Amino acid sequence: MSQTHRLSQGGGIDRARELTFTFNGRRYQGHPGDTLASALLANGVSVIGRSFKYHRPRGIVGAGPEEPNAIFQVGTGATTRPDQRATQVELFDGLVASTSARLGFDPLSVNNMFARMLPAGFYYKTFKWPATYWPRYEEKIRAVAGIGESPIEPDADRYDHMNAHCDVLVVGGGPAGLAAAQRAASAGARVILVDENPAFGGSLLSGRDAPDNHVDGRSNRDWIANTVAELAAMPDVRLLTRTTAFGNYDHNFIGLMEDRGDYLGQPAAHGVRHRLWRVRARQVVLATGALERPLVFGNNDRPGVMTASAVSIYINRYGVTPGYRAVVFTNNDSAYGTALDLHAAGIDVAAVVDVRRRPSGALAAAVRAAKIPIHDGCTLIKARGGRRVRSVEIGRLSGEQLTGDRWKISCDLVASSGGWSPVVHLHCHIGSKPVWDDQAACFLPGADNPGQTSAGSVTGHFNLRDCLAQGFERGDAAAAAAGFEPTAGTAPSAPAAGETMPIRPFWLAPSGAPISRGPKQFVDFQNDTSAADIALAVREGYESVEHVKRYTALGFGTDQGKLGNINGMAILAATLGKSIAETGTTTFRPAYTPISFGALAGRNAGHLFDPERKTAMHEWHAAHGALFENVGQWKRPWYYPKDGESMQESLDRECQTTRTAAGVLDASTLGKIEVHGADADRFLDLIYTGARRNMKTGTCRYGLMLHEDGMIFDDGVTAKLGDNHYFLTTTTGGAAGVMNWLEAWHQTEWPDMDVFFTSITDQWATIAVNGPKSREVLQALCNDIDFDRDAFAFMTFREGTVAGVAARVFRISFTGELAFEINVDANHGRYVWEAVMAAGAPYGITVYGTETMHILRAEKGFIVAGQDTDGSMTPMDMGMQWAVGKKKTDFIGMRSLARPDIVASGRKQFVGLLPTDGTVVLPEGAQLVDDPQAPLPMPMVGHVSSSYHSVTLGHSFALALVKDGQSRMGETVYSPQPDGSVIAATIAGPVFYDREGARQNV
């Protein structure tokens, strides 16, 4: 049998089925119900990794989230996961796990021989010079330290988020949590009960099935099954296993991560791998339990040295014994239970070594009765053995010192218990400090956070009876606080605990040698932090626990010090000569255990990362070969290449056809807002720089909006639909901002005004037909609008039907050509679009995208707010004084336009640029200088905001902002390029084409 350490009976595993898994390339067998750690132990695998710094062989120490050593890479390819705690990885058939450490001979284990030369702060002290070399050092250090690997392939799995609300959230499904959940649920509260393990039950799952452990007269497993079934039958109870409450945030907002796929190897069909729960709970009961601390002694990191509770868990939950001859080392009663567990499983317990003199209490009596030798008033000095503990050296204590009396006991397992540390993490996440309790020798949760309470061993109650009673009571209290009347009932009963003896705090076993000379006494296994390192940090002047943590790396690892921190802090306190309460703890921060990036991203990935907004004509564009450009969240056609065309060839064709015949643009994405109400005139007069109240119904007017600082933030066209009734357009990207702007001013400054704003961006599909033939195209589609040049003047609109569809047609132009913008109900958008294309076919009409739109508008010097402006340009800077109402007495930003800095010279002004070499297109964003030979830092006089090649002009051109540019016409500026070349350009007016505006005036 390969499972050399599998007990012949016991445990919650399914012995009928065998699972095969691979660890570091070797195949092993385990059973359903095993964790990777229990299966490795069952197979007698003792060395599972090498330590971070000294490359010492390491074994499994714990059985839960506190495990510092068995941190593996699990899985391969796209779903491989680094840093997985083998103690929490459920076994499945075909599981592949590995560690990057060498388990055989590791040449870097020589570091161990030079350990005295690798003290705390070694890296800081050694790799400090030269500072720029650190990235290289880091790369090397990381390579030898064996940190896991992230998958490099795209993640094929699905992750999601779930918001949940409940009256009572119970964190931890041990005896206290189950009792609390049961009470809250029976009162009618909506309850969520979460536990990080695959099954509820907590400590009951790993207790011996003995009458002194029974609840309500039932065996542990019976009581758990019964309670869980009762909860599951209630409609408003949600039970979540394999779910870790990783973070406790303000206002009872708790983050949970549920594993729905890892434990299966891969998620179920259509399922998700990880689910992030965002729970908002009226009341929270923290029944998070306690983790056992190991005792710190020499070579306490040898494989085979474990916490006593882990040994009990492996025996009772998994039917695995981690060794065949054990020594139990303790300072408290609970490890006697482990001695009894070992004994009951038929394992030889060579000795219980207790630092306390004459241990009394029920468990000690039972151990004596089992004829297990007890060495009282003694300590382990050190473990011996290399790849596995072979023996321990025991010494008699006098106070904290050794008497000199030493002896050796051979063993292959050391189960140590230094007491229990309540899992106060969640309690402390929102800023509460834990409180040191001398009696229980542990940190306890401080005063309850608002809406939260704690129950069970997290409160320092370590016996079953108390935990059940407390869970019952706190469940009732939480339900009552959430507004539910507790039902009648009595707490689940467990036999009274027998006589106990208090713990004797014992933080560091004496070795008889100075701390820096003796065998290494590890405090934090994952970071190879020893008691000597902490002492050294103090000698070097560190006093604050937070500084010592950072200097020694205590608590830095993936385990975040769950196993070693309290020991480390106590050793620090002793070294400083302070109390533990004075020394305090480091800060507990989320996440309790690591959570995946996938869970954080949820469904916000790939094509669902951000909404892709589409117009009514989107499918037509896609079918006609459009390449799309992101404009805000919109997908806008960028250009439409025909077979074999380069981008510039497409643009040249689109531009030329539009200027000579007709071109069509999908302008549906422009923001559109309908404004009405008795004060609409007044309101818009305050919003725009130009007047609105004197507009006639049926006309349009261009407008600028300024922020309070006088700077342009958006522009668009206002059409007057009727008295106090307007239709505004905004830029595509600015629509939501303008809507918020209007609402903000209305709601906060002018709430008395009677005005309403409704976003109608999506209501209208907008088809812009531009070019000398646009009138003919419209006439072919429309028989109820007179398109005569004078009857339908520039900057007016008409209502009628286009292609049989009710439409509003605007005669406005963003190209300088004769142009009409057709607006129809978006449901008809594609139908009318196709009708326009058909009607334009005889004229060779083209469709064009945003790039051609930009070239055509830039040739006319039309600005794009947000491209040619960047929030620091006034209308005057842009040469748009004409858009500011001279007779207006007020509008937002008006006062700022008179500020000295705004009217002073030296401001950047909007101009055109003509590159000296007309084949060169200036890069947008390029900086401009007067003298490219000037010494650095070279004074910059402006920048390019828009730049294109124009087929119409036959050369390149650009729009730019240049200091005092409007008075520098004809002068040359230079743009030094990253490749060392310099582009020269002449300053010109911003209108390059049809300066008279004759082309739209037809």
Place this chain on the structure above:
Amino acid sequence: MSEPVMESPLIGRPHSIQGQPADGQSAAQSGVSLGERPFLGHFSLRGKADDEALMAACSRVFGIALPKTPNTWVEGEGVVIGWMGPTEWLVLVAAETRHEWLISLREALADQHAGVVDLSGGQTLITLAGEHARDVLAKGSTLDLHPREAQAGFCTRSTLAKSAIFLRVVEAGERFEIVVRRSFADYLWQWLVDASEEYGCEILPADATLALSASADNDFDEAVNAS
């Protein structure tokens, strides 16, 4: 000229048109059903709730009073009206009655301090029902839609995933309607299909009728009597 053709914003998602269950799942297995009610009349009605003349005019034209209680919707004959904000209501009517409603609304409110904006082309309505409908919504919404908290008659503006929506609870915990802006509809539909998949998702054929509850007549009578 041929008769103008309308297109739903979900035109790019053939499932919604053809009514196929997603990914080979049969309707019987599905915990969620998704569908679209395209081309309904959607009108934004703006006015002040304390304007008694307006409220009276609305009651006359709708046959039912506008809901003044925040986050509630009411149903009249062939019309559903949802409270959207202190000065805003969303009026939903069946596709084929859209134009008549718009004309009669504008006529009825012509002299009022109010405005009616037609949003019918700018929005669509997605239905979500089934045992797991609430779970699907919980994936992208922080609203508590437990029947205890959100009964039939509840509605709200909110966000679902990264889209603004109007949500209406048709049947507590079981049947929901989501009104979404046209340009976000394709995104939201894909999101809903993806979020529903683990429960089995049936895609219903598009249905351009308005969902009215069976008890609408009674409510209507009571409302008329009351007004």
